[in-house]
Structures are given as C-alpha cells and as structure tokens.
Amino acid sequence: MSIYRTSITVSFFVFIFILQAAVINQIPFFIEGFSLFLAVTFSWIASTERAETFATAFIAGILLDLSPSLDAPVGLWTFTLLFLSYLISLYRESLGDLDGRPMTAALYLLATTSSALLIYILTAALLGVDVPPALRAGIDTAGNAIWTLLLSPLYFPLINRLKLRLFAIGKIRSGG
C-alpha cells in the first residue's frame, strides 16, 4: 500500500469517524442506531486487494478504538475488524464484483457489520468488560442491521465510486 493510498484511506476514515460522532449519532433512529463507520469500512474493504484489506481494517479499527465513550480496551475493535477482514479476504473470489449486484452487496454488508458487532461484544465479554444483556445486544445489532441494509443502495455505490476516483488520481500523479 503506497503512501498516497494510505494517506487517502486514513483521511477518509477520519472524516467518516467525525461524521459518525458529529452527525449520525445526533439522529434518533426509530430502531436503535446506525454505524455508518462500520458500513463504510466493509464497503471500502469489499473491493480492495488482500494486503490493503488488512491495512484498511487496522486503520478503521484503531479509529473505532479511540471512540471516547468506549469502555472496552483499546485494540479490541482493531482485533475484531482484522479478524473479519481475514475471513473476507479468504472468500473474496466467491464474492466477486459487488458493484453491479446491489442485493448481494446489501446482504454482504448486513452479514459483515452484524458479525463485527457480535464478535466485538463476545470478545468484550470474554475479556471481562461490562456488556449489555443478550436481548439488548440483539436488539442493537438488529437495529443496526436494518439500517445498514436499507441505506446500502445509497452509500455502497457512492463509496465505490469515490474510492475509484481517489485512487485513480493517485495513479495519474504517480504516472502509473
């Protein structure tokens, strides 16, 4: 991963992190909340090569770990996203190109974001962090899954196009 691509990825995820904290968290969703950050992370990862997938998951995980309201230890989100990115990279060829298949993309995002939340809360519980009761965690995860699914036609193509454009500028600059 080149310096240009790394800096673009870091800047983009910092922007989404601030957007989540300053805007998305202010909106009272009817059914629990929506983690735009997670949805964007897995949208970005969906069309990234293997090594870049891990680096992206690491960057996104570190940012999530820096959320000031978190009680869980720093590094837990990084670990969770790295683990999931490894699983995604294993089955990347089976997934194929998601850009022209909105239903598959929506289901992919639903599965990955929900798995991330569940793996996170399970790992947190194993580390002795206070976690909500199972029913509450289930409702939170289901609420997030619904919004991820419903809004995926809006953000998934947008992220893909934005990423292509940003990285294309990098190629032109470096003469690649």
Next chain:
Amino acid sequence: MVQRGSGRTRLLLVTLLVTSLLLITLDLRGVSLVNSFRTGTQAILRPFQSMGSAIFSPIGNFFGDIANIGQANEKLDQLEADNKRLLEELAEAEDIKGELKQLKDVLDLAGRGGYKVVSAKVIAFDSSANFEETLTLDIGSSSGVTRDMTVISGKGVVGVVKSVTSRSAIVQLISDPGFKMGVRIAGTQAMGILSGEGSSTFTLELLDARSTVKVGDVLLSRGSSGNRPFPPGLPVGVVTSVDDSTGALTKSATVRAFANLGSQGVVSVILSTKVDDPRDALMPKPPAPTPVPTVTVFITPTPEPTKKSKSNQENG
C-alpha cells in the same frame, strides 16, 4: 472459493494482529498512554459534536416527531395556523423555555440538597453501536468537573462523570449495563443495589432478604464515602414491579428512573455538597390533586300571578 495469500501478506496480517493484541494487553494493564489517546480524541471531537448538535438538532427533532406521529400531527395543525416568521420565533422560544425549565428544576433540586453545582448542555448522545449508554457535556475540567462526579437533572440522578477533558465530559448514564449504585428505599430505609440494563428500566436487588419492597416505593441514593460519586438522598427512581420468586435469595424489583434519560438538554454536575445526608427531603413531591370545580346553581323564583293577571286568564 478459499483464497490463500502470499507469505508477505500473511506476515502483515500477523503483525497487525499482534499489534492489536499488544494494545489490548497494554490497556488492560492500565498503561495511561493508551487511555490518554481516547481523552485526546474527545478533545478533538468536541467542537465537531457541538457544531453537529447545533446544525442537526432540527433534523433529530424531525425524526423524533415522526416517531411520535400523533403529537406531530397536532403540532402540524397548530403550525399551519401561524405564518412562517412566527413559527420560527415560536420554535426558538419553545426550545429556550424547555431548557430553562430543565435548568430551573435542576437548580431547585441542587438548592434543596445544598449542592454546589455547575450546569451543562448535552452536546451528544452515545453511539448505540458501541453498546454504551453515555452522553457528552459541553463543560470539563476547566469548569471544575472531575471524574466520578454525580450528574443530576431536575428529577434526579442522571449518571456519573466517566472521563473529562478541559472543555468536555463524558457521562455514564444510570441505564448503562455496567452501571451500579447503592440505593435505599425512602421510608423503610431498606438498602439495595440498582443495576442499569441498557434500557429505560433498571433492576433493584435488596441486600436484606427480610426487607420489603412494593410498587410505588421511591428510591434514593445511599451515598458514597466522601459523597463521591454519589451524595446521599438524591432521587433515583420508583419501583414499578416486584419480583416475588419464592426461590430467590434476595428480593428484586424493576425500577423506572425519575430522570428522562433520553431527552436531557440541560443537566448539572455536583461539584461539592454543603450539608450532610438530607434523608428523604429531596423526594419528589406527589402530584397535587386536581381541584374539583364547585357547581353553583342559581335559582330565580317564578313571580306569583297577581289578581289582575288571574282575572285576565279567566276572561281569556
């Protein structure tokens, strides 16, 4: 189809995984450098959250109105009657009035308890994706706020300060699953532990199995050593149902908080307490009975017919 990576990619993955595990270990061992990153993030996020709160509150209110569609319809009928300028003025006035009422209530409670408080505006709520129940205040250590200070609304305990930067503070709400506090029942003085459950209700477990608890019992904070984090006697909630399981070792009950945790615009942080335990003096007053209107009946006597009118009736 399972894809296998090259040795270099695998090395990268292992390195990143080890780094994340190292971070977890350092954090669990209490290395302050790791924790200070979060405090730094909060300091960076604060201006964005304040700006977001100012810009997107109307959008949030809009979604809130959709959630309460019945109330929104009534409001809509009212709004259609006024012109645009008056509407804007009215909305602004209502907002200020709501905050003023919350501020008045909380200062009233603080005054009765003899607490020195500093008031704050809520600038952000937690992200439910993190399974945390917190809110962010627009004041911090520069206003005298430190960790473990109690946060109250006009109706009672809201939470406790979890972390502080110079100009912001994160409050762990009493509804947070990790929140626990000692309480006593007003009147009987039976003591128990109140636990947050991530929702609007809480669980009370009495310490003494012989103590009694009934629906409608008011819970007050039991108080902590040196009044930190909790001064004694603060209203916490009311018992809504009692679990009478015969096999249970202790009695438990479901409790509803006095403070409306989801709609706090203004709260106060208790900086210090002046008086000792106020006992039950801070208990919320029961609602005043609605006065029954006295019905007054006026009776006007019908005038008796005179002799002249009688003779007229006979002739007619």
